[in-house]
Amino acid sequence: MKPNKITALQYSTITFFLLNSFLMNVGYHKITTSSYNDSILDILLGGITILVFSFFIFHFQKKQKQNILDIIQKHFPKIIKVFFFIILFFLIGFTSIYALSILTSFVHYYILKEVDSIIILMTLVATTIYIVSKGIPAIGKISEIFFYIYLLIFIISFIGLIQYIDLSNLKPLFITDFKSHLTSSEIYFFSSITPLLLLSIIPMHQVEFKEKNKKLPYLLILLSIILVFIQLILIISVLGIHLTNVYQTPDMIIYKKISFLNVLERIEVVLAFNNILNSLFFIIMGVYFIKTIISYFLPKKKEHILYTLIAILFIILGNLIPIDTSFYLRINIILFIVFFFFILLHYLSKYIRSLLNTPRS
């Protein structure tokens, strides 16, 4: 592998974690309270839509070769450029800080009860900033390593939960109306596809795609959807839908049950590492995006000032921004619209330019 480049697998594992960030940022609670047992089907419905849209995202990226900010910089007039930069800065900044505060409260509530939230927040910010400062190649390598750990933890939790599965809890199916199906699959779709848009900050010339690796990102997206699907089946079949709806993070409740031969018990904190990973990569990519936006306006030598500024901003706002999932979902929808408006505008401007350049007969 050439320096400053990432492999297709590393790129795909980042995709995998970004897609999984839905589990921490929104969680199963929103979906199951909307469509009960049918949420299992809604995950599949939302998953198919994600696969279709991810095809458009990757197609656009492969065609452009540059990152999204370079495209804006190159092809748009200054007013539109500033408009996009400001909008992206605020929207991605908000979603990243939201994810950070969710992750902090998760760690504080389930793992480090005795430790002050601010200490957890500062540690997470420091970790994120350090990884971001190392650039895309380091992010790629870390995500690949953690991908294998993630799979291992998932398999362990699956094996540990098999004995508690009661498939009758999955019944009845097809009980909610079309609107509920639409709501929950929409929640899954928007809270998963928007983090995927953060990939547009990685210029495609930095990714080593070989012919045989072309389908790898799609495979890992499919894997992420399947794992979410399996985990939801596990949660509902173990807890039942009524109890699932009571808890904000039902996945942690089922982890608490896992015990191997009555010897290896109370391992939920280890298993919760997967939840942390899901959120952490979203925050890392969000911070990387923001850092890249600001670096367009700052000289390169002042990067350490930039990182310090971002760290202070995240630590202060991470404590102030209220955790409101509905608002986060709305921001996701706006972000999705902004991205597709940009793509539309980009193709439109290209089309107009080609028309202007065509000699008249």
Add this chain to the structure above:
Amino acid sequence: MKIKLGILIILISLLTGCKSYTELNDLSIVSAIGIDYQEEKYHLIVNVIDGKLDDQEIEKSITTLESNKDSLEEAFHDIYLKSSKKLYLSHLDLLILTENAINQKFSEIIYYFLENSEYRNNFNVVLLTGDSLINFMKQNIQTEEINNLIKTNQKETGFCATKDFEMILKELLIDKNSYLSTISNTNQELTLEGFTLIKDYKIYQTLTKEESILLNMLQNKIQNAYLNQNSILENHTIITTNKNHISFRFVTTLSHNHNFQKETEYDLRQFLTKYQKEGYDILKLTEKVRKNNYSYYQQTPHLLSQLTFDFSFEITEKENYLQGDAIYETQ
């Protein structure tokens, strides 16, 4: 280099594992919690296990902490103030509730334990009758002893069953009804009293020992039991639903069959129709119909009253080798 060193020093100070840690010796493990509600005040009693190192051997001692407050949170805070060590709630094994606590504050108590992530949902919940909570808790009966008593009786007599917090919560979330194992402490003697039914978060009825065995039998929780002059050695119950028709199939091994089928079928029918008439879904059968036939469930108002029961038995009598011919070889 200096900047990097500075960052490193800051990071070291942030290492979360090194801050706010609690030594194992500074922990008090909460093994049992008792809750009573008298004169509009919660009476909270917590039994904690303290381990002391004595002559290189760990000696366990139970300490009882007590508090009387308006709310459960206040009472717990008061308990914390009285404890020199940090209370470790994750190992809670038993929650003992009195009749007053259930009748007046059951939903609040359940909600408190549901909201606190420190507890695991696998602690057993029992109802205490026949003695004041403080007398009972101060006897320092080991939690394991009570839990084992229930567990052994489920296995050997069949009129009791362990019910953990999660199971109770699941039942309450369906229709606000559940049932608890009941313990009684009279003359400092701990005995089991079968089950107490809960309806709308209040005590509804107490089951007799025979009724408790029937309930366990219907729920496939029996291993050994004595019912209608028959000794049950093994039982497996299968419940199937077809619209409002509920079929129970019992695969039972008996030591001797003394008219078991006829008498048990009569008892089971009486038992189920009694609660059906009272509008109390003791087996959560409407939930079973909801799961298996949702459209029928939706179309049928007052489903519980329309349920019909059918019982079938597959009885095997355990062979008495001394009376049979099998052991004598024939040429």
